[in-house]
Amino acid sequence: MIDNGLLVQMILGALLGLSVYLPMAAGQLSLATPAFYAVGGTLAALLSTHGSSQSTISLWAVLGEMLLAAGLTAGLALLVGLPVLRLRGIYLAIATIALVEMVRVAILNLPFTGGAAGIFGIPQPFQKPFGYVLFSGGLLAVCGWLFQRLEASRLVRSMAAIRDDELASRCMGIHTTRVKLTAFVASAVLAGITGVIAAHYLNTWNARQGSFDVAITTLAFVILGGSRSWLGPVLGGLLLTALPELLRPVGDLRLVLFGLVILLGPVFFPQGLITPTLLERLGRWKP
Amino acid sequence: MTITATATPLLELRQISRQFGGLHALSEVSFQVKEGEIFGLIGPNGAGKTTLFNLLSGVTPASSGTIHWRGQAMQGLSPDRHNRLGIARTFQNLRLFTGLSVLENVLVALHRQPQGNGLDALLNSPRFQRHQSALRERALQLLDELGLVDQAHRQASGLAYGDRRRLEIARALATAPALLLLDEPAAGMNPREKEQLCELLAQLRQRHQLTLVVIEHHVSLLMQLCQRLAVLDFGRLIAVGIPEQIQRDPRVIEAYLGSSR
Amino acid sequence: MDTLLQTLLNGAASGGVYALVALGYTLIFSVLGVINFAQGALFSLGGYLTYLLLGGKIGVNGALPGWGLPIALPFWLALLLAALGSGVVGLLVERIAFAPLRRRGAEPLLSLITSLGAGVVLVNLLQLLMGAEGYAFPQGAAGLAHLPDSLLLGGARIRTIQVLLLAISALAVASLSLWLERSRSGKAMRAVAEDPTTATLLGINSVAVVRLAFLLSGMLAGLGGGLIGMSVSLAGPYFGISYGLKGLAVLVLGGLGSVPGAIVGGLVMGLAEALISSAASGWRDALAFAILFAVLVLRPSGLLGRRQLEKV
Numbered sequence: 001m002i003d004n005g006l007l008v009q010m011i012l013g014a015l016l017g018l019s020v021y022l023p024m025a026a027g028q029l030s031l032a033t034p035a036f037y038a039v040g041g042t043l044a045a046l047l048s049t050h051g052s053s054q055s056t057i058s059l060w061a062v063l064g065e066m067l068l069a070a071g072l073t074a075g076l077a078l079l080v081g082l083p084v085l086r087l088r089g090i091y092l093a094i095a096t097i098a099l100v101e102m103v104r105v106a107i108l109n110l111p112f113t114g115g116a117a118g119i120f121g122i123p124q125p126f127q128k129p130f131g132y133v134l135f136s137g138g139l140l141a142v143c144g145w146l147f148q149r150l151e152a153s154r155l156v157r158s159m160a161a162i163r164d165d166e167l168a169s170r171c172m173g174i175h176t177t178r179v180k181l182t183a184f185v186a187s188a189v190l191a192g193i194t195g196v197i198a199a200h201y202l203n204t205w206n207a208r209q210g211s212f213d214v215a216i217t218t219l220a221f222v223i224l225g226g227s228r229s230w231l232g233p234v235l236g237g238l239l240l241t242a243l244p245e246l247l248r249p250v251g252d253l254r255l256v257l258f259g260l261v262i263l264l265g266p267v268f269f270p271q272g273l274i275t276p277t278l279l280e281r282l283g284r285w286k287p
Numbered sequence: 288m289t290i291t292a293t294a295t296p297l298l299e300l301r302q303i304s305r306q307f308g309g310l311h312a313l314s315e316v317s318f319q320v321k322e323g324e325i326f327g328l329i330g331p332n333g334a335g336k337t338t339l340f341n342l343l344s345g346v347t348p349a350s351s352g353t354i355h356w357r358g359q360a361m362q363g364l365s366p367d368r369h370n371r372l373g374i375a376r377t378f379q380n381l382r383l384f385t386g387l388s389v390l391e392n393v394l395v396a397l398h399r400q401p402q403g404n405g406l407d408a409l410l411n412s413p414r415f416q417r418h419q420s421a422l423r424e425r426a427l428q429l430l431d432e433l434g435l436v437d438q439a440h441r442q443a444s445g446l447a448y449g450d451r452r453r454l455e456i457a458r459a460l461a462t463a464p465a466l467l468l469l470d471e472p473a474a475g476m477n478p479r480e481k482e483q484l485c486e487l488l489a490q491l492r493q494r495h496q497l498t499l500v501v502i503e504h505h506v507s508l509l510m511q512l513c514q515r516l517a518v519l520d521f522g523r524l525i526a527v528g529i530p531e532q533i534q535r536d537p538r539v540i541e542a543y544l545g546s547s548r
Numbered sequence: 549m550d551t552l553l554q555t556l557l558n559g560a561a562s563g564g565v566y567a568l569v570a571l572g573y574t575l576i577f578s579v580l581g582v583i584n585f586a587q588g589a590l591f592s593l594g595g596y597l598t599y600l601l602l603g604g605k606i607g608v609n610g611a612l613p614g615w616g617l618p619i620a621l622p623f624w625l626a627l628l629l630a631a632l633g634s635g636v637v638g639l640l641v642e643r644i645a646f647a648p649l650r651r652r653g654a655e656p657l658l659s660l661i662t663s664l665g666a667g668v669v670l671v672n673l674l675q676l677l678m679g680a681e682g683y684a685f686p687q688g689a690a691g692l693a694h695l696p697d698s699l700l701l702g703g704a705r706i707r708t709i710q711v712l713l714l715a716i717s718a719l720a721v722a723s724l725s726l727w728l729e730r731s732r733s734g735k736a737m738r739a740v741a742e743d744p745t746t747a748t749l750l751g752i753n754s755v756a757v758v759r760l761a762f763l764l765s766g767m768l769a770g771l772g773g774g775l776i777g778m779s780v781s782l783a784g785p786y787f788g789i790s791y792g793l794k795g796l797a798v799l800v801l802g803g804l805g806s807v808p809g810a811i812v813g814g815l816v817m818g819l820a821e822a823l824i825s826s827a828a829s830g831w832r833d834a835l836a837f838a839i840l841f842a843v844l845v846l847r848p849s850g851l852l853g854r855r856q857l858e859k860v
Binding site: 146149150152153154157158160161163164165167168169170171172173174175176228 | 344345346365366367369370371375376378382383384385386387391392394395396398399402408409411419458459461462
């Protein structure tokens with residue numbers, strides 16, 4: 001069944017789903033999340049193993065790493081986002097894929113990141129998975145609260161408008177560049193701090209953590225869950241991470257499953273599982 | 288409201304040209320729009336009217352020539368900058384935010400009103416709540432003026448065609464413009480509805496201190512609504528003046544091939 | 549240490565393969581305006597099909613270890629059939645990932661996602677069938693056995709297989725260009741690419757043209773995969789994905805929708821990679837993406853592409 005270890009992975013999946021969702025909520029198909037996830041994880045791996053070979057690390061140190069990762073990914077996202085977000089549709093998606101690959105190869109080739117094997121023996125802030133469950137679960141809860149609170153804010157409303165029609169949004173005076181950039185940076189920061197947690201949880205970290213595969217799986221979370229509300233990618237992330245583990249025999253077919261979700265989802269379930277109608281019934285959607 | 292004879296026109300086009308590759312969409316168009324007037328822009332299909340609106344709203348840059356807003360030249364500004372300077376528009380092919388409700392379409396355009404910052408939103412502070420209710424009030428007011436308040440919570444995509452056109456106007460008004468560009472606002476309307484639209488536009492101009500530029504290619508509507516008209520044909524300005532003059536202008540009649548009614 | 553000539557030839561040879569992949573993208577992009585993200589997977593498929601048709605056997609990690617086709621075809625036939633096989637699967641991808649969305653009038657960006665899914669499914673099925681390990685092609689593949697291993701050209705030794713690679717891809721590119729230019733169906737395809745509405749009015753069956761584009765595109769990818777398999781090896785089913793992504797870089801570099809752009813872009817990319825490979829091989833993979841990124845940011849229309857304007 002679902003043990004704490006799986007639960008942690010599910011929550012991390014949900015967090016990554018949220019990261020992919022953010023630019024989409026502003027109409028941008030950005031697949032850059034794995035790049036920032038990789039940056040965060042690598043930073044944590046490097047900082048915590050540098051010079052010392054202890055197996056434990058204080059929670060405060062981890063929080064410090066998260067802060068640094070947030071700063072680093074935010075800076076990177078600002079740098080990259082400004083030119084990239086001028087691109088539309090296909091071009092943006094391709095540019096973000098290129099970014100992911102560049103980051104992956106960079107991490108693979110930099111002398112201090114351990115090459116293909118990566119970095120081992122990353123110290124743990126918690127002795128048991130349950131600690132991670134609480135920690136990452138807490139982060140997820142905070143994110144959820146933030147998203148819910150900001151639904152009525154000008155920022156989120158502008159994002160929804162840009163998603164529907166960017167040109168009309170601009171003609172109505174909305175600072176579309178600023179809004180898109182905010183979503184992109186927020187997405188990057190979320191991916192980065194998730195990477196920090198993941199690096200500690202997994203105990204090892206290498207370049208493959210930030211590969212194209214991750215882009216596929218996280219995209220599947222959003223497709224399945226639905227991209228009209230933040231609940232969608234959370235549900236998608238939880239479900240799709242749990243499913244292959246629960247259906248043990250299917251384990252090998254995990255990626256085939258994700259592929260099928262991405263292939264058939266838009267055709268049969270264009271709105272994903274969490275549809276606006278469903279939300280309306282749940283009383284959360286304010287039409 | 289009378290048309291004040293100010294020295295500087297609100298809007299002035301000087302030798303505006305726009306080419307797309309080999310296609311001359313606009314060629315050396317020059318005219319002025321005075322503050323407070325209702326100005327019509329007519330011409331057969333393909334004459335360049337919407338292109339002109341695209342230039343005025345910053346969607347596309349001019350190939351040559353200048354646009355002057357309140358005496359200042361506007362060059363290479365973004366559409367959102369154009370809007371914040373006071374120019375709002377509707378679209379010929381309707382560009383509503385279809386995933387949003389009627390109310391939200393207007394709310395999102397109320398950027399001139401104070402909204403509080405993100406922190407206020409997070410804490411749901413009293414100040415935030417006050418701003419939110421002020422916003423809603425203003426939005427509902429605008430919807431009421433355009434007869435849409437009963438449908439405030441409907442999704443924009445579910446509206447009837449005529450209502451959608453009016454929602455676009457409400458949304459544009461929410462940006463508190465000085466100049467409102469209306470691209471074929473009467474499209475698809477029967478004569479009775481066109482009458483009502485004329486009355487509505489005159490009222491809106493009064494109440495919101497607006498200047499209007501209206502594109503139509505059915506001339507009769509504009510004859511009763513507008514103080515002055517400009518006529519485009521194949522990207523060139525062929526006439527500008529009061530409706531009576533335009534009606535009798537032989538070049539205009541020719542451009543419409545006798546269908547100037 | 550490879551001589552400059554060898555390096556350039558390597559570059560041209562791999563450039564030829566990149567051009568094939570990019571041309572595949574170009575065909576579909578010009579008639580549909582979308583990118584087929586399954587292209588890389590079809591590349592892998594072509595590689596494996598060629599392997600099997602040459603008489604190769606499935607390895608120990610595959611679903612049926614030791615199994616193989618009871619035939620061993622000459623290399624040119626194996627390539628042809630493998631290409632056809634990939635083309636047919638390409639048609640299947642069109643049926644499942646593109647057609648339903650087009651019928652619904654959905655956003656074109658969605659088919660980017662569904663084709664991505666199709667590619668993932670295909671590659672992972674290949675992995676299940678063939679295993680994840682690398683495959684070296686049967687030594688002395690029929691028809692190649694009697695060719696010398698390397699040739700002496702201008703005082704330098706060059707691997708024969710590279711020359712063959714270049715020759716075959718050049719042949720494929722030339723035939724495609726000729727077909728587009730001269731044949732009835734080729735002209736029909738160009739018409740649909742130029743203006744789909746007018747093309748339909750002129751009686752051109754655009755559905756058939758779209759399907760043809762997918763067939764040819766799949767064939768080009770399959771051929772590329774087979775050629776790479778022959779000249780290098782198959783480094784696991786994901787090797788096609790890597791070529792697919794680089795093919796995208798070439799596509800953007802040359803300009804979306806431009807046939808000569810895909811060819812020129814392919815050669816440029818191949819040569820650039822070969823030159824950097826001798827200097828800093830680890831970073832070679834990043835080069836394609838760095839170029840892609842730079843082009844997108846600085847000149848999205850690429851070297852020879854056309855600018856796209858939004859209608860208001």
